Amino acid sequence: MTPEEVEIIRLVVQARSGMVINPDKTYRIETQLAPLARREGYADISELVQAVQDKRDPALMWALTEALTNSETSFFRDRAPFQQFREEILPELAMNRGAKPLRIWSAACSTGQEPYSLAMLLDDEVSKYPGLTVELFGSDISERCLEKAQSGLYTQFEVQRGLPIRLLVRHFERQDEAWAIAPRIRQTVRWRRVNLLADLRGLGQFDVIFCRNVVSSFEPATARRVLEQLAAALPDDGRLVLGIDETLGELTEAFNPVSGRRGVYAPNPAFSVAA
Numbered sequence: 642m643t644p645e646e647v648e649i650i651r652l653v654v655q656a657r658s659g660m661v662i663n664p665d666k667t668y669r670i671e672t673q674l675a676p677l678a679r680r681e682g683y684a685d686i687s688e689l690v691q692a693v694q695d696k697r698d699p700a701l702m703w704a705l706t707e708a709l710t711n712s713e714t715s716f717f718r719d720r721a722p723f724q725q726f727r728e729e730i731l732p733e734l735a736m737n738r739g740a741k742p743l744r745i746w747s748a749a750c751s752t753g754q755e756p757y758s759l760a761m762l763l764d765d766e767v768s769k770y771p772g773l774t775v776e777l778f779g780s781d782i783s784e785r786c787l788e789k790a791q792s793g794l795y796t797q798f799e800v801q802r803g804l805p806i807r808l809l810v811r812h813f814e815r816q817d818e819a820w821a822i823a824p825r826i827r828q829t830v831r832w833r834r835v836n837l838l839a840d841l842r843g844l845g846q847f848d849v850i851f852c853r854n855v856v857s858s859f860e861p862a863t864a865r866r867v868l869e870q871l872a873a874a875l876p877d878d879g880r881l882v883l884g885i886d887e888t889l890g891e892l893t894e895a896f897n898p899v900s901g902r903r904g905v906y907a908p909n910p911a912f913s914v915a916a
Contacts, residue, residue: 642667646690650674650705653693657706658782659838659863670709677708707783712854714751715802717758722853722882725902727762730880734848735770737878742774744845748837748852748871750779753790753830754799755851757822760829761808778847780835791832793822838863841870850875853904854884861892869895872908881906 642650650670651662662670671686678689681701693701717723734743747756756779763775781787800809800820813820835844837855850871856864871881872895881896883889885904889896896906 642671642686642690646687649690649694650709653702654706654709655860657703657838658710658836659860659867660710660858661860662709673708674705677704707785710782712749712751714754716754716800716804716808718755718803718853719885720803721885722851722904723758723762725905726759726849726882727766729902730849730905731763731766732770734878734880735773738773738848740772740774742776743849744776744778744847745849746778746780746844746847746851746874748780748835748850749855750781750786750790750851751783752786752799753779753793753832754795754803755779755853756790756830757793757826758803759851760826761812763829764812764826775829777830778833779830780833782834782836784834787832787834790830791827793824793827794819795822796820837867837870841874844874846876847874847879848876849880849882851882853882854887856883856889856892857887865893868893872896872912875908877908877910879908881908 644664647664647667647670651664654660654662674686674689678684678686681689681704683689683692689705692698693705745759747759750756756777760777763777767773767775779790781790794816796819800813809820812823812826814823835841852871856868859867868889875881880899883904883906887904889898889906895909895912897909899905899907
């Protein structure tokens, strides 16, 4: 790809998703766009980019954006956030909510492994909290990712990445060359296409938001705007879970870090009052 083609791609993706594409990683761009070019009937990526520039077709520009925003994911990725949720966040919120449903949102969930990991964890834990009901939501910008997530079908490679064998045996069934998650687990997650750059107020309030390894891909002004919308969607005792290596630094005062918990943040009540 030429530098000019990379720049066209970068501008299209950033305008629609907020994600900043590293122009130096041309191999990654080519790897992710080659299947799209074939699927859309173009001879190569250069022809695809030329069509994007000439036609300005919204559907094609969104397809390009989705191809480059598909994030790396796996079941129980990084482990620590799920352990913190099970041992600390869930017990505290369950005690505070009473009969009110606990609402959990997995934002930018890609192909669904994160919300399904939470669903399996909750299947094990919810009986410890009599009367507790949980509403679990998964969202992504990519329709193709959401279609796969809703199907609940995963390859052998995908289930081998992070999924304990006891959970595979308990919650999945072999289906031809794939593994299908049990309907009982699949039906606990509600799915919705959400662009984090959009107005999020219509989604309502959540008690826990998982938004891992997403904010760090935005430029600072975009990251601040998204984070402040997420803060507005959480109660004072709610929790935002970022990637374990993500920090907010001076991006915004909307959150305070939870002491001793990497990547876990609580809304800053003072910011909410001042906003």
